[in-house]
Amino acid sequence: MAEKKTLLLRPRLYLDEGLSIGPGKIDLLRELGRSRSISAAARELGMPYKRAWLLIDSLNQGFGRPVAETAIGGSGGGGASLTPLGERLVAAYDCLQTRLNKSARTELATFMALLDES
Amino acid sequence: MAEKKTLLLRPRLYLDEGLSIGPGKIDLLRELGRSRSISAAARELGMPYKRAWLLIDSLNQGFGRPVAETAIGGSGGGGASLTPLGERLVAAYDCLQTRLNKSARTELATFMALLDES
């Protein structure tokens, strides 16, 4: 009996020259929104702080305005939070992902079939 | 007047451990089908022969059977052609891509809006 593998589509969008969004950045943004800290989000996702900061910065640069706001110093040493743009990005991506996976279910099944037909 | 950029989705599928299919391999297969030569396809796409051969070989390995058959020697020095599997892969990808872009048009527009809202 063949196990039913479900193939999840997590698209990467190339929005503009040097501006792309994929599952990695979305996961990072989502985690940042939860933890309100870049370094906590990085730890959670098992990546170095620098990489996380670079990813977020690339989004800030690419959009021309920040997807996250950061605070330096203060209680807890500082922190970060998603801007409305950042939150909308995550929401839009989730929406897109759900839509893609729903509507392409039969096409994805075709690929699985090509894999399995021995 | 803002130019209407259309954002084309060309997904990459992670089918199995070490087996993925994305726009690059599909373009290569398609070109190979046309030119019936690995090296000609590589030239056309501006990549080194070795890379093209590697990509095709990874598909052959990943599927456990060839997506392309090759001939060594003979008139013209040899050549290559898509197997039925290879042709079906291209067709399935095109089908998937079309479906995704049609059904996600509104979601993609959301992203474009996030980009433009200054």
Next chain:
DNA sequence: AATCGCTATGTCATCTTAGATATAGCGGGG
């Protein structure tokens, strides 16, 4: 004013990847 944890940023070693280069083998056709 000393502490603390986080942001911010630079430097450097390293690891991976890609590409360039070289070479061998094949077999039909001139």
Next chain:
DNA sequence: CCCCGCTATATCTAAGATGACATAGCGATT
């Protein structure tokens, strides 16, 4: 029987990405 163009494959080098490490600044809290 030699030539040609293509497949096939190894080797070496260049380039780029990545992560580890170091360091500085900030400001609320104590």
